[in-house]
Amino acid sequence: AQKxxxxxxxxxxxxxxxxxxxxxxxxSDPSYGLFWYKQPSxxxxxxxxxxxxxxxxNATEGRYSLNFQKARKSANLVISASQLGDSAMYFxxxxxxxxxxxxxxxxxxxxxxxx
Amino acid sequence: SAVISQKPSRDICQRGTSLTIQCQVDSQVTMMFWxxxxxxxxxxxxxxANQGSEATYESGFVIDKFPISxxxxxxxxxxxxxxxxxxxxxxxxxxxxVTTGYEQYFGPGTRLTVT
Numbered sequence: 001a002q003k004x005x006x007x008x009x010x011x012x013x014x015x016x017x018x019x020x021x022x023x024x025x026x027x028s029d030p031s032y033g034l035f036w037y038k039q040p041s042x043x044x045x046x047x048x049x050x051x052x053x054x055x056x057x058n059a060t061e062g063r064y065s066l067n068f069q070k071a072r073k074s075a076n077l078v079i080s081a082s083q084l085g086d087s088a089m090y091f092x093x094x095x096x097x098x099x100x101x102x103x104x105x106x107x108x109x110x111x112x113x114x115x
Numbered sequence: 116s117a118v119i120s121q122k123p124s125r126d127i128c129q130r131g132t133s134l135t136i137q138c139q140v141d142s143q144v145t146m147m148f149w150x151x152x153x154x155x156x157x158x159x160x161x162x163x164a165n166q167g168s169e170a171t172y173e174s175g176f177v178i179d180k181f182p183i184s185x186x187x188x189x190x191x192x193x194x195x196x197x198x199x200x201x202x203x204x205x206x207x208x209x210x211x212x213v214t215t216g217y218e219q220y221f222g223p224g225t226r227l228t229v230t
Binding site for chain 2: 044
Protein backbone atom coordinates (compact mmCIF):
# COMPACT_ATOMS: atom_id res chain seq x y z
CA ALA A 1 0.00 0.00 0.00
CA GLN A 2 1.13 3.55 -0.54
CA LYS A 3 0.39 6.48 1.67
CA UNK A 4 0.82 10.19 1.17
CA UNK A 5 0.87 12.54 4.15
CA UNK A 6 0.40 16.28 4.07
CA UNK A 7 0.44 17.56 7.63
CA UNK A 8 -0.36 21.21 6.98
CA UNK A 9 -4.11 21.74 6.49
CA UNK A 10 -3.67 25.43 5.79
CA UNK A 11 -0.94 28.02 5.41
CA UNK A 12 -0.73 31.78 5.06
CA UNK A 13 2.06 33.45 3.14
CA UNK A 14 2.83 37.05 2.38
CA UNK A 15 2.92 38.10 -1.24
CA UNK A 16 6.41 37.84 -2.79
CA UNK A 17 7.63 35.49 -0.08
CA UNK A 18 8.43 31.79 -0.47
CA UNK A 19 6.38 28.99 1.04
CA UNK A 20 7.19 25.32 1.57
CA UNK A 21 4.49 22.67 1.52
CA UNK A 22 5.35 19.41 3.21
CA UNK A 23 4.73 15.95 1.77
CA UNK A 24 5.94 12.59 2.97
CA UNK A 25 5.21 9.28 1.36
CA UNK A 26 5.53 5.62 2.08
CA UNK A 27 6.22 2.91 -0.48
CA SER A 28 8.44 -0.11 -0.84
CA ASP A 29 8.39 0.14 -4.62
CA PRO A 30 11.78 1.34 -5.96
CA SER A 31 10.28 3.01 -9.04
CA TYR A 32 7.74 5.73 -8.43
CA GLY A 33 6.89 9.31 -9.23
CA LEU A 34 5.84 12.21 -7.07
CA PHE A 35 3.46 14.85 -8.34
CA TRP A 36 2.16 18.18 -7.14
CA TYR A 37 -1.13 19.65 -8.30
CA LYS A 38 -2.85 22.95 -7.67
CA GLN A 39 -6.60 23.11 -7.32
CA PRO A 40 -8.13 26.61 -7.35
CA SER A 41 -11.67 27.18 -6.18
CA UNK A 42 -12.89 26.44 -9.71
CA UNK A 43 -12.07 22.78 -9.06
CA UNK A 44 -9.69 22.05 -11.91
CA UNK A 45 -6.50 20.15 -11.15
CA UNK A 46 -3.43 21.88 -12.52
CA UNK A 47 -0.25 19.84 -12.90
CA UNK A 48 2.72 21.68 -11.37
CA UNK A 49 5.74 19.44 -11.14
CA UNK A 50 6.93 15.85 -11.29
CA UNK A 51 9.87 14.05 -9.66
CA UNK A 52 10.91 10.53 -10.54
CA UNK A 53 12.40 8.31 -7.88
CA UNK A 54 15.56 7.82 -9.91
CA UNK A 55 16.02 11.47 -10.79
CA UNK A 56 19.28 12.80 -9.38
CA UNK A 57 18.34 16.44 -9.56
CA ASN A 58 15.46 18.12 -7.81
CA ALA A 59 12.73 19.08 -10.27
CA THR A 60 12.06 22.75 -11.01
CA GLU A 61 9.34 24.43 -13.05
CA GLY A 62 9.43 28.19 -13.01
CA ARG A 63 8.58 29.35 -9.49
CA TYR A 64 7.99 25.77 -8.34
CA SER A 65 10.69 23.49 -7.09
CA LEU A 66 10.53 20.12 -5.45
CA ASN A 67 12.83 19.38 -2.53
CA PHE A 68 13.22 15.62 -2.92
CA GLN A 69 14.83 13.79 -0.02
CA LYS A 70 14.60 10.14 -0.95
CA ALA A 71 16.04 8.67 2.24
CA ARG A 72 13.56 10.64 4.30
CA LYS A 73 10.75 9.90 1.82
CA SER A 74 9.82 13.51 1.54
CA ALA A 75 8.92 15.61 -1.49
CA ASN A 76 8.25 19.14 -0.36
CA LEU A 77 7.03 21.78 -2.80
CA VAL A 78 8.59 25.23 -2.66
CA ILE A 79 6.74 28.13 -4.23
CA SER A 80 8.97 31.15 -4.58
CA ALA A 81 7.85 34.77 -4.91
CA SER A 82 4.23 34.00 -4.01
CA GLN A 83 1.49 35.73 -5.96
CA LEU A 84 -2.15 36.31 -5.07
CA GLY A 85 -3.09 33.84 -7.78
CA ASP A 86 -1.24 31.11 -5.91
CA SER A 87 -4.05 30.95 -3.36
CA ALA A 88 -5.47 27.46 -3.82
CA MET A 89 -5.44 23.91 -2.51
CA TYR A 90 -2.25 21.98 -3.23
CA PHE A 91 -2.13 18.22 -3.45
CA UNK A 92 0.84 15.90 -3.31
CA UNK A 93 0.41 12.58 -5.10
CA UNK A 94 2.41 9.47 -5.81
CA UNK A 95 2.23 6.86 -8.52
CA UNK A 96 4.15 3.63 -8.81
CA UNK A 97 5.52 2.41 -12.10
CA UNK A 98 4.41 -1.13 -11.26
CA UNK A 99 0.87 0.17 -10.87
CA UNK A 100 0.70 2.19 -14.10
CA UNK A 101 1.25 5.36 -12.12
CA UNK A 102 -2.25 5.36 -10.68
CA UNK A 103 -2.16 8.27 -8.28
CA UNK A 104 -2.70 8.26 -4.54
CA UNK A 105 -3.26 11.71 -3.14
CA UNK A 106 -2.52 13.40 0.14
CA UNK A 107 -5.17 15.33 2.03
CA UNK A 108 -4.04 18.63 0.59
CA UNK A 109 -2.83 21.98 1.93
CA UNK A 110 -4.74 25.21 1.49
CA UNK A 111 -2.48 28.15 0.73
CA UNK A 112 -3.69 31.70 1.19
CA UNK A 113 -1.49 34.48 -0.13
CA UNK A 114 -1.88 37.82 1.64
CA UNK A 115 -1.23 41.15 -0.06
CA SER B 116 0.34 18.70 -22.47
CA ALA B 117 -2.98 17.19 -23.54
CA VAL B 118 -6.15 19.27 -23.75
CA ILE B 119 -8.96 17.50 -21.94
CA SER B 120 -12.63 18.40 -21.93
CA GLN B 121 -15.45 17.02 -19.84
CA LYS B 122 -19.18 17.20 -20.30
CA PRO B 123 -21.24 18.27 -18.46
CA SER B 124 -19.29 20.72 -16.34
CA ARG B 125 -21.94 20.48 -13.64
CA ASP B 126 -25.34 18.97 -13.08
CA ILE B 127 -28.02 18.63 -10.45
CA CYS B 128 -29.75 15.27 -10.49
CA GLN B 129 -32.54 13.51 -8.67
CA ARG B 130 -31.77 10.50 -6.55
CA GLY B 131 -32.30 7.20 -8.31
CA THR B 132 -31.34 8.55 -11.72
CA SER B 133 -28.11 8.08 -13.67
CA LEU B 134 -25.68 10.53 -15.24
CA THR B 135 -23.10 9.87 -17.92
CA ILE B 136 -19.97 12.03 -17.93
CA GLN B 137 -17.86 12.33 -21.05
CA CYS B 138 -14.10 12.85 -21.24
CA GLN B 139 -12.52 13.87 -24.55
CA VAL B 140 -8.79 14.29 -25.19
CA ASP B 141 -7.26 16.14 -28.14
CA SER B 142 -4.65 13.44 -28.76
CA GLN B 143 -4.23 9.73 -28.32
CA VAL B 144 -3.24 8.78 -24.79
CA THR B 145 -2.16 5.54 -23.23
CA MET B 146 -3.89 5.72 -19.88
CA MET B 147 -7.19 7.25 -18.83
CA PHE B 148 -8.38 7.34 -15.26
CA TRP B 149 -11.49 8.43 -13.40
CA UNK B 150 -11.30 10.04 -9.96
CA UNK B 151 -13.87 11.19 -7.45
CA UNK B 152 -13.48 14.11 -5.07
CA UNK B 153 -16.12 14.26 -2.39
CA UNK B 154 -16.81 17.65 -0.78
CA UNK B 155 -13.84 18.90 1.23
CA UNK B 156 -11.90 15.72 0.51
CA UNK B 157 -8.96 14.61 -1.54
CA UNK B 158 -9.13 12.66 -4.78
CA UNK B 159 -9.80 8.93 -4.91
CA UNK B 160 -9.24 6.75 -7.95
CA UNK B 161 -12.37 5.03 -9.18
CA UNK B 162 -11.01 3.04 -12.10
CA UNK B 163 -8.70 2.82 -15.07
CA ALA B 164 -10.50 3.05 -18.39
CA ASN B 165 -9.08 0.44 -20.73
CA GLN B 166 -9.46 0.83 -24.45
CA GLY B 167 -11.48 -2.00 -25.91
CA SER B 168 -11.89 -3.91 -22.67
CA GLU B 169 -13.53 -3.71 -19.27
CA ALA B 170 -12.34 -1.03 -16.88
CA THR B 171 -10.18 -1.92 -13.89
CA TYR B 172 -11.89 -0.84 -10.67
CA GLU B 173 -10.28 0.10 -7.39
CA SER B 174 -11.37 -1.34 -4.09
CA GLY B 175 -14.73 0.02 -3.06
CA PHE B 176 -15.93 0.78 -6.58
CA VAL B 177 -17.98 -1.60 -8.73
CA ILE B 178 -18.98 -1.74 -12.35
CA ASP B 179 -22.71 -1.80 -11.63
CA LYS B 180 -22.47 1.56 -9.89
CA PHE B 181 -19.83 3.19 -12.10
CA PRO B 182 -19.89 1.65 -15.59
CA ILE B 183 -17.08 2.98 -17.76
CA SER B 184 -16.52 2.83 -21.49
CA UNK B 185 -13.47 3.64 -23.57
CA UNK B 186 -14.17 2.97 -27.24
CA UNK B 187 -10.94 4.57 -28.50
CA UNK B 188 -7.73 6.26 -27.36
CA UNK B 189 -9.23 9.75 -27.02
CA UNK B 190 -12.64 9.25 -25.40
CA UNK B 191 -14.15 7.72 -22.27
CA UNK B 192 -17.40 7.89 -20.34
CA UNK B 193 -18.23 7.34 -16.69
CA UNK B 194 -21.81 6.69 -15.63
CA UNK B 195 -22.92 7.27 -12.06
CA UNK B 196 -25.88 4.94 -11.64
CA UNK B 197 -28.82 4.96 -9.27
CA UNK B 198 -27.53 8.10 -7.63
CA UNK B 199 -27.88 9.03 -3.99
CA UNK B 200 -26.86 12.26 -2.22
CA UNK B 201 -23.61 10.54 -1.21
CA UNK B 202 -22.60 10.57 -4.87
CA UNK B 203 -22.44 14.35 -4.84
CA UNK B 204 -18.82 14.98 -5.81
CA UNK B 205 -16.51 16.34 -8.43
CA UNK B 206 -15.68 13.65 -10.98
CA UNK B 207 -12.43 14.10 -12.87
CA UNK B 208 -10.83 12.22 -15.69
CA UNK B 209 -7.09 12.21 -16.11
CA UNK B 210 -4.75 11.06 -18.83
CA UNK B 211 -1.16 10.00 -19.03
CA UNK B 212 0.33 10.95 -22.36
CA VAL B 213 2.80 8.98 -24.35
CA THR B 214 4.89 11.98 -25.32
CA THR B 215 5.30 13.48 -21.87
CA GLY B 216 6.01 10.30 -19.97
CA TYR B 217 4.60 10.04 -16.55
CA GLU B 218 2.97 13.40 -16.18
CA GLN B 219 -0.75 13.16 -15.67
CA TYR B 220 -3.19 15.81 -16.70
CA PHE B 221 -6.72 16.29 -15.48
CA GLY B 222 -9.88 17.42 -17.15
CA PRO B 223 -11.78 20.38 -15.71
CA GLY B 224 -14.08 18.09 -13.71
CA THR B 225 -17.82 17.53 -13.48
CA ARG B 226 -19.48 18.91 -10.38
CA LEU B 227 -22.42 16.66 -9.52
CA THR B 228 -25.08 17.42 -6.95
CA VAL B 229 -27.67 14.78 -6.14
CA THR B 230 -30.86 15.89 -4.42
